[in-house]
Amino acid sequence: MTARTAPLADAARTPRHAETALRMETAELGMWVFIATEILFFGGLFFAYLYGRTHWPEGFAAAGRRTDVVLGTLNTAVLLTSSFAVALAVAAAEHDRRRWVARLLWLTAALGVVFLVIKGTEYRHEWSEHLFPGPGFALAATAGAELFFVLYFLTTGLHALHLTIGIVLMGAFAAGTEHASGWAHPPRLQVAALYWHFVDVVWIFLYPLLYLIVRHS
Amino acid sequence: MKDKPEPAPKDFAAAVRGLAATWVALIALMLASLGSAYLNLGVGNVVAGLVIATIKTALVVWFFMALRRASAMTRIAGAVGLATLILLMALSFADYATRARAPARWQSPQQLAPALGVGAQR
Numbered sequence: 101m102t103a104r105t106a107p108l109a110d111a112a113r114t115p116r117h118a119e120t121a122l123r124m125e126t127a128e129l130g131m132w133v134f135i136a137t138e139i140l141f142f143g144g145l146f147f148a149y150l151y152g153r154t155h156w157p158e159g160f161a162a163a164g165r166r167t168d169v170v171l172g173t174l175n176t177a178v179l180l181t182s183s184f185a186v187a188l189a190v191a192a193a194e195h196d197r198r199r200w201v202a203r204l205l206w207l208t209a210a211l212g213v214v215f216l217v218i219k220g221t222e223y224r225h226e227w228s229e230h231l232f233p234g235p236g237f238a239l240a241a242t243a244g245a246e247l248f249f250v251l252y253f254l255t256t257g258l259h260a261l262h263l264t265i266g267i268v269l270m271g272a273f274a275a276g277t278e279h280a281s282g283w284a285h286p287p288r289l290q291v292a293a294l295y296w297h298f299v300d301v302v303w304i305f306l307y308p309l310l311y312l313i314v315r316h317s
Numbered sequence: 318m319k320d321k322p323e324p325a326p327k328d329f330a331a332a333v334r335g336l337a338a339t340w341v342a343l344i345a346l347m348l349a350s351l352g353s354a355y356l357n358l359g360v361g362n363v364v365a366g367l368v369i370a371t372i373k374t375a376l377v378v379w380f381f382m383a384l385r386r387a388s389a390m391t392r393i394a395g396a397v398g399l400a401t402l403i404l405l406m407a408l409s410f411a412d413y414a415t416r417a418r419a420p421a422r423w424q425s426p427q428q429l430a431p432a433l434g435v436g437a438q439r
Contacts, residue, residue, distance in 0.1 A: 132391050135398065139398040139402050153363070169351075176347050177344060180340065183343075187381040191336060195329040195332070297382045301377055307370070309367075312350060312353075312354035312366050313363075314362065316357045
């Protein structure tokens with residue numbers, strides 16, 4: 101049994117160790133509470149999507165066919181791999197392999213940047229195809245199609261914002277680990293990694309809803 | 318669920334193997350999700366997409382986010398978030414699903430006669 105799962109049991113033996121463990125448990129709990137609020141934040145948008153999709157199925161299907169399934173799938177793979185990288189970094193930190201921690205965190209941040217570049221390419225295509233909601237919207241004749249793209253840009257935009265914060269976070273921890281900064285210790289990294297995984301989970305749901313609506317003819 | 322959370326793997330190689338297996342499963346599920354979209358399943362398409370996404374989330378939460386090693390308090394915090402989401406979704410859907418949609422025709426703005434004072438129609 102690890103110390104951080106039973107801080108009070110260890111308190112009698114090594115008070116100092118137990119204090120660290122308790123602080124770690126508190127930090128982890130705090131991040132999960134934050135994630136719970138984020139679930140509800142994105143949950144509202146997912147509800148709006150499901151409402152739109154059940155009320156304007158034709159519009160959502162017509163609009164959903166216009167998203168780029170190849171780039172969307174590629175981005176899903178990139179993000180899943182980045183989560184794998186950060187999970188490896190946490191494992192490496194737990195086993196005192198500092199050089200690997202820094203490398204894996206740089207890889208995580210780099211994959212995040214790759215994701216944003218691919219996403220930006222998609223946005224550019226959609227903009228030039230007049231799929232951005234507003235005057236001159238390409239599918240204006242189909243009811244609900246514009247609503248789909250409102251939600252598409254809103255959810256992917258908010259996701260990209262979260263990811264950008266994650267990239268900065270991972271870059272900071274990578275640099276901090278390289279320079280052996282005191283603040284970049286493994287428990288703190290573990291908490292930061294939770295945030296990255298959460299951003300990945302949001303995308304896991306966005307992927308089928310935005311890219312895989314109706315692909316069969 | 319076990320009473321006691323699992324301890325961290327002692328061996329680094331074992332930890333890496335476990336995480337790699339999770340990653341392979343996630344990519345396989347992503348491809349399964351992609352494939353299912355090209356089959357004509359009717360309403361089954363969205364169900365398949367969401368079920369696969371839920372399984373992927375469970376894998377990420379359990380293995381990558383190490384919820385299997387977290388304290389009971391932490392697990393409760395995550396579960397409360399999920400439960401609240403389900404509750405709010407269910408209640409909202411119960412409203413919207415049972416509400417008849419009667420779109421009104423667009424009415425252009427117009428100046429109405431004042432209800433009180435000078436020019437009131439009574």
